[in-house]
Amino acid sequence: MFRILYIEDEKEIGQWVTKDLMERGYEVTWLESGEEVDKHIAYKDIAILDVMLPGLDGFSIGKRIKRENKEIPILMLSARTAVEDKLEGLNFADDYLTKPFHPDELVARVEVLLRRYQKNDDVLELQHLKIFTKEMRIMHTETDEEIQLTGKQFYLFQYFIRHLNQILTKEQLYEGVWGESYIEGDKTLMVHIRYLREKIEINPAKPAIIETIRGIGYRVKL
Amino acid sequence: MKIFRPFKFLRSLLAKYMLIIFLAISIVQIAYFTLAIFVLEIAKKEHGDIVTEAEITSEVEEKWHAEAKNIKNFTDEVVSKHFEKWQERYPKASMFWVGQDGTLLTTLNVMEQLPSKWTPAFTTKFIKERYGGDPFTIITFLGGDESNGFIVIEIPRDVFTPPLKHIYETYGTFLFFGVIAIILFFIVVSFLFFKGIRKRLLHLQEAMEIRDVDGLPVEIDVKKMDEIGQLQQSFNKMVCELRDSKNRELKEEQLRRELIANLSHDLRTPLTKIRAQSYSISKEELTEEGQQAIKAMETSIISIDALIENLMSYTLLMASKYKYEAKEINVLRFVREQMSTWYTVFEKEGFNIDIELHSFENNEWQVDPIWLGRIFDNLFQNVLRHANSGKYIGVKTESTEHYDAFIIRDCGNGMKNESNAKGAGIGLSIVDIMVKGMSLDWDICSSESGTEIKIKHYKVK
Numbered sequence: 001m002f003r004i005l006y007i008e009d010e011k012e013i014g015q016w017v018t019k020d021l022m023e024r025g026y027e028v029t030w031l032e033s034g035e036e037v038d039k040h041i042a043y044k045d046i047a048i049l050d051v052m053l054p055g056l057d058g059f060s061i062g063k064r065i066k067r068e069n070k071e072i073p074i075l076m077l078s079a080r081t082a083v084e085d086k087l088e089g090l091n092f093a094d095d096y097l098t099k100p101f102h103p104d105e106l107v108a109r110v111e112v113l114l115r116r117y118q119k120n121d122d123v124l125e126l127q128h129l130k131i132f133t134k135e136m137r138i139m140h141t142e143t144d145e146e147i148q149l150t151g152k153q154f155y156l157f158q159y160f161i162r163h164l165n166q167i168l169t170k171e172q173l174y175e176g177v178w179g180e181s182y183i184e185g186d187k188t189l190m191v192h193i194r195y196l197r198e199k200i201e202i203n204p205a206k207p208a209i210i211e212t213i214r215g216i217g218y219r220v221k222l
Numbered sequence: 223m224k225i226f227r228p229f230k231f232l233r234s235l236l237a238k239y240m241l242i243i244f245l246a247i248s249i250v251q252i253a254y255f256t257l258a259i260f261v262l263e264i265a266k267k268e269h270g271d272i273v274t275e276a277e278i279t280s281e282v283e284e285k286w287h288a289e290a291k292n293i294k295n296f297t298d299e300v301v302s303k304h305f306e307k308w309q310e311r312y313p314k315a316s317m318f319w320v321g322q323d324g325t326l327l328t329t330l331n332v333m334e335q336l337p338s339k340w341t342p343a344f345t346t347k348f349i350k351e352r353y354g355g356d357p358f359t360i361i362t363f364l365g366g367d368e369s370n371g372f373i374v375i376e377i378p379r380d381v382f383t384p385p386l387k388h389i390y391e392t393y394g395t396f397l398f399f400g401v402i403a404i405i406l407f408f409i410v411v412s413f414l415f416f417k418g419i420r421k422r423l424l425h426l427q428e429a430m431e432i433r434d435v436d437g438l439p440v441e442i443d444v445k446k447m448d449e450i451g452q453l454q455q456s457f458n459k460m461v462c463e464l465r466d467s468k469n470r471e472l473k474e475e476q477l478r479r480e481l482i483a484n485l486s487h488d489l490r491t492p493l494t495k496i497r498a499q500s501y502s503i504s505k506e507e508l509t510e511e512g513q514q515a516i517k518a519m520e521t522s523i524i525s526i527d528a529l530i531e532n533l534m535s536y537t538l539l540m541a542s543k544y545k546y547e548a549k550e551i552n553v554l555r556f557v558r559e560q561m562s563t564w565y566t567v568f569e570k571e572g573f574n575i576d577i578e579l580h581s582f583e584n585n586e587w588q589v590d591p592i593w594l595g596r597i598f599d600n601l602f603q604n605v606l607r608h609a610n611s612g613k614y615i616g617v618k619t620e621s622t623e624h625y626d627a628f629i630i631r632d633c634g635n636g637m638k639n640e641s642n643a644k645g646a647g648i649g650l651s652i653v654d655i656m657v658k659g660m661s662l663d664w665d666i667c668s669s670e671s672g673t674e675i676k677i678k679h680y681k682v683k
Contacts, residue, residue: 010491016498052487079490081531082483083545083592099494100523103501167562171555184554184581215577215617216562 002114003027005044007034009053020103034061041065044072046113051078059088066092073113116162127208129200133161152177153196160220169217235448242412253404257397278382283360290373291366298328305330312377321371358382422450438464475543486534497523528603532648539655546590546659553587554579557628560598561617568615576616582626587679593656600649601630601675609634612672627678637668
């Protein structure tokens with residue numbers, strides 16, 4: 001069960017979000033101001049912060065949390081939508097969601113962050129694959145064999161797993177895995193995707209795991 | 223401050239200019255005057271204080287008379303000695319002694335033809351001829367008594383040329399070049415004076431054109447307190463005021479943005495509460511009508527959210543307070559990333575998504591990524607809200623001879639036909655302002671079978 005620290009001064013919104021998150025199986029600590037953050041943050045997996053708060057604002061609280069522990073993902077949840085605010089927030093926070101938001105979107109974003117920070121030690125089941133995300137072990141459920149990936153294939157697949165459900169452009173993938181800027185027309189990524197598909201897909205000609213999004217890039221959907 | 227006025231005047235360019243004009247008027251005279259003094263000093267050194275011809279001749283005359291008077295022995299030997307003594311002083315002089323009976327006795331250095339016997343007639347003629355003439359002639363009785371005859375000295379007049387004239391003749395070239403040198407010196411000084419002014423003015427102009435990071439001119443280092451220095455000071459003062467005014471403007475802008483951001487925040491908070499309530503209701507057991515009402519409410523919340531955002535942006539844009547920071551970005555990559563976020567939204571709505579992005583000749587456009595993102599967001603939002611019935615979104619690239627473009631196409635009912643969510647068109651107004659603000663262009667082509675929007679970037683030739 002993931003533990004969420006949620007700071008929100010608006011009672012109605014706070015109650016609603018807390019209730020919804022708890023119904024979805026999270027353990028939520030809801031504070032109305034940032035005064036007692038230090039007391040609670042130590043055992044939390046993620047922090048959801050409002051910006052406009054009495055006393056210390058959300059940005060200051062977020063920065064303080066990050067300074068003390070970089071391993072806690074922070075999601076800013078604010079009605080301040082100006083670009084300047086978003087930029088300031090994203091300077092330290094991992095995500096910025098504006099109000100009014102849909103609870104489904106909030107949960108989806110929380111999940112992405114938990115996965116990115118590898119707080120999630122769940123075993124992912126992706127079609128015929130069973131993936132142990134912590135050690136990135138991939139099992140073929142039908143043959144019960146472990147799939148061995150070479151260096152780049154491994155990093156590529158890991159990148160997909162960390163960004164599940166997100167459409168990744170060729171540039172993002174190349175730069176995320178190879179760490180170099182992508183040159184238009186470079187076929188390296190395509191070649192590696194083909195090799196990866198040959199290893200993990202049942203029918204590489206009709207890929208079910210790594211989806212091609214025509215004109216944009218690729219996606220691995222849970 | 224008034225006490226320092228005279229000094230201030232002396233430091234001014236006007237004073238310097240007046241000095242140059244004064245020098246220009248009197249330079250030749252001053253030059254001659256200076257040289258004359260100089261030459262006079264040389265003359266004094268050579269000839270003592272006597273300078274004019276008359277003074278010299280009268281002195282010589284007196285001396286000749288006095289010495290002749292003092293001769294007591296009237297022998298040929300004594301007179302010859304006397305003549306030799308005078309010759310030492312005036313080498314060009316010629317001297318002779320005519321005795322009491324008119325006989326030519328002792329001569330020295332006599333070139334002319336003189337009679338050996340002087341008649342009273344010849345003597346008279348001689349005196350008449352020599353009076354005031356050249357050579358300068360002095361006739362005196364030997365021993366101050368006519369009984370011993372008279373002695374004559376003839377000195378060419380050029381010997382008595384006044385030293386000034388003499389020196390002028392000797393140093394004439396020097397004097398001429400001296401004057402020319404002084405005039406040249408004056409020209410050089412004037413040239414340097416105006417060159418200095420010109421240089422400082424040019425420097426001032428250059429300094430006025432330099433811009434600081436905040437786009438304002440840089441203050442100038444004031445070195446001299448003349449007119450240009452004062453101008454520089456005034457310029458610095460102006461820069462200071464400009465900076466103050468800019469800071470004030472920035473502060474106002476900040477306040478305005480803050481106000482709008484707060485307003486937007488205050489509107490969104492209750493909207494979030496409405497969503498919280500509607501979400502809670504949607505979790506209850508509802509009739510079909512109830513479910514539809516909740517769905518309509520959800521749609522309205524999304525619309526109001528978009529409208530608030532557009533209204534705020536529009537207000538800022540109209541007041542030119544929307545931050546604009548253009549930089550070179552790879553648009554193809556940018557649009558691809560933009561599409562990756564919208565893809566899921568369209569996918570969820572069951573759209574047929576057709577993306578075909580080909581590389582342009584030049585993918586680097588000078589734009590503000592936030593503005594470009596906003597343009598695409600608004601256009602996609604429009605497709606989602608007004609062209610939902612067509613269930614098609616196409617994003618393509620087009621390259622012609624004149625421009626590169628992104629084309630966004632939908633299969634809705636077109637813009638002339640009312641859609642279910644028609645608004646005041648603020649979204650498109652924002653697109654228009656932003657497109658033009660980034661020196662791009664756009665076309666809308668709308669018919670009943672759909673709308674096509676082109677965002678064009680003209681090629682620079």
